[in-house]
Amino acid sequence: xxxxxxxxxxxxxxxxxxxxxxxxxxxxxxxxxxxxxxxxxxxxxxxxxxxxxxxxxxxxxxxxxxxxxxxxxxxxxxxxxxxxxxxxxxxxxxxxxxxxxxxxxxxxxxxxxxxxxxxxxxxxxxxxxxxxxxxxxxxxxxxxxxxxxxxxxxxxxxxxxxxxxxxxxxxxxxxxxxxxxxxxxxxxxxxxxxxxxxxxxxxxxxxxxxxxxxxxxxxxxxxxxxxxxxxxxxxxxxxxxxxxxxxxxxxxxxxxxxxxxxxxxxxxxxxxxxxxxxxxxxxxxxxxxxxxxxxxxxxxxxxxxxxxxxxxxxxxxxxxxxxxxxxxxxxxxxxxxxxxxxxxxxxxxxxxxxxxxx
Numbered sequence: 001x002x003x004x005x006x007x008x009x010x011x012x013x014x015x016x017x018x019x020x021x022x023x024x025x026x027x028x029x030x031x032x033x034x035x036x037x038x039x040x041x042x043x044x045x046x047x048x049x050x051x052x053x054x055x056x057x058x059x060x061x062x063x064x065x066x067x068x069x070x071x072x073x074x075x076x077x078x079x080x081x082x083x084x085x086x087x088x089x090x091x092x093x094x095x096x097x098x099x100x101x102x103x104x105x106x107x108x109x110x111x112x113x114x115x116x117x118x119x120x121x122x123x124x125x126x127x128x129x130x131x132x133x134x135x136x137x138x139x140x141x142x143x144x145x146x147x148x149x150x151x152x153x154x155x156x157x158x159x160x161x162x163x164x165x166x167x168x169x170x171x172x173x174x175x176x177x178x179x180x181x182x183x184x185x186x187x188x189x190x191x192x193x194x195x196x197x198x199x200x201x202x203x204x205x206x207x208x209x210x211x212x213x214x215x216x217x218x219x220x221x222x223x224x225x226x227x228x229x230x231x232x233x234x235x236x237x238x239x240x241x242x243x244x245x246x247x248x249x250x251x252x253x254x255x256x257x258x259x260x261x262x263x264x265x266x267x268x269x270x271x272x273x274x275x276x277x278x279x280x281x282x283x284x285x286x287x288x289x290x291x292x293x294x295x296x297x298x299x300x301x302x303x304x305x306x307x308x309x310x311x312x313x314x315x316x317x318x319x320x321x322x323x324x325x326x327x328x329x330x331x332x333x334x335x336x337x338x339x340x341x342x343x344x345x346x347x348x349x350x351x352x353x354x355x356x357x358x
Contacts, residue, residue, distance in 0.1 A: 106205025
């Protein structure tokens with residue numbers, strides 16, 4: 001039989017030095033850097049050397065006996081990320097610990113950047129948080145709009161490793177940081193433990209062009225490793241595509257790293273696409289084996305239908321029903337989290353073999 005192949009392009013992706021230097025020095029164009037031009041030139045020279053060397057993880061240590069290939073050099077960044085995820089899992093699994101809910105504001109808008117105003121999703125998130133806390137939940141708030149207003153707060157795009165092989169998609173993601181490409185400060189390293197700690201997830205988001213806002217979609221794509229991801233990068237010697245293909249074809253156990261958490265979803269819009277996005281989010285959460293919190297848990301509504309954008313917050317002020325629906329969604333989530341932790345939830349995911357995991 002023919003074995004798996006790794007397909008390659010005929011493209012050379014490397015930049016010429018002139019273009020690399022132009023791009024690298026874009027970050028130093030402010031006049032305040034003028035007195036440091038010589039030092040910037042020296043740093044640029046070092047950055048060019050690192051780029052030519054092409055080393056994604058310059059700081060590594062031997063993996064250790066808990067991994068398949070104990071001598072393989074793992075990135076210290078990934079080791080720290082894995083430790084944070086493992087600690088979060090312990091907190092999640094501790095029956096004596098508090099019930100935790102992660103509330104996610106999916107809007108890209110906030111008042112600390114160009115729009116100059118908070119989002120309606122942010123306001124609805126605050127209602128949900130207050131409701132959840134009143135029900136005794138410990139709440140963590142993930143405001144994805146911070147990616148647009150905080151220095152270095154970046155969610156990098158998924159590189160699609162899973163499409164080469166499920167075994168090549170590591171949990172947590174090992175694609176970042178990539179130091180020689182300057183792909184550092186990846187916010188997902190903080191976001192993964194948030195999802196793992198939580199017993200419940202509540203996503204509150206607007207519709208952008210019939211779809212999810214950019215930061216929310218980036219987070220969703222980067223959570224692909226939470227569903228079937230390989231917790232041992234040494235088993236594929238990092239990103240060895242052929243080794244990963246062979247490992248997958250031996251039979252992959254497809255670990256569901258977020259299975260059993262409860263979710264609620266609130267989607268709002270002003271013209272079109274609410275049901276589309278609501279279905280996308282619930283289908284995705286179902287597929288990664290999270291548990292819906294019932295008919296009250298999922299809300300899709302228009303606020304100020306085809307009204308003016310300038311008065312959209314005033315439309316929300318008048319829409320007391322959507323505020324109550326958000327409260328109900330949060331209450332349904334809290335009740336289901338409490339029931340699941342007491343092992344009294346009728347909709348628990350059964351321990352059955354999934355013949356089509358993707």
